[in-house]
Amino acid sequence: MTHKHQTAQVREKLARLGLFWPKPLYHLLQEGITWLTGKPYWGQQTLLNQTPWIHLATACLSLFGGAAVAWAIATSSPVFWVLLPIPWLFVVGAARKLQTNISHQCVHFNFSRNKIADRIFGELISTVLLSQDFGAYRRDHIEDHHGKNFATTEDPDAVFLLELGFSPGMRDDDP
Structure with missing residues (x-):
């Protein structure tokens, strides 16, 4: 029995337990288990229908809110500095979401479905995060990753995965 099949069986058993609650x-x-595991049980409906705009709003709120809380803690008594990792988690999580999800969708012109708006959002995100500018990121991503080198030793993403120990043809249940 595969790991994926075992996980599905456990989720279904937990779903049946709830019939008596x-x-x-x-x-x-169920929402808590789904949040923790990232695996919804069969037929579970999403709690919130998150549009790209909600993703952008929550990421910005987390980024700027986390930065504001971190600033407030840092400028307060040194006794409270032990709390700094909490807002840092929000800032780092938001920065990662902005880069890996939203900026990535902008590069593919899938975020707003408007090339000009996606370019503006992509440029704003790269400016705020001090990361690679939109044009360079798009060129690297589309040409190097999705171009003729896709999934070859010339593909930077494939090289990265190989360096991590992943190999072509690995299944989910491979150790």
């Missing part, structure tokens, strides 16, 4: 508690349990 009060509905609000059952839904809260």
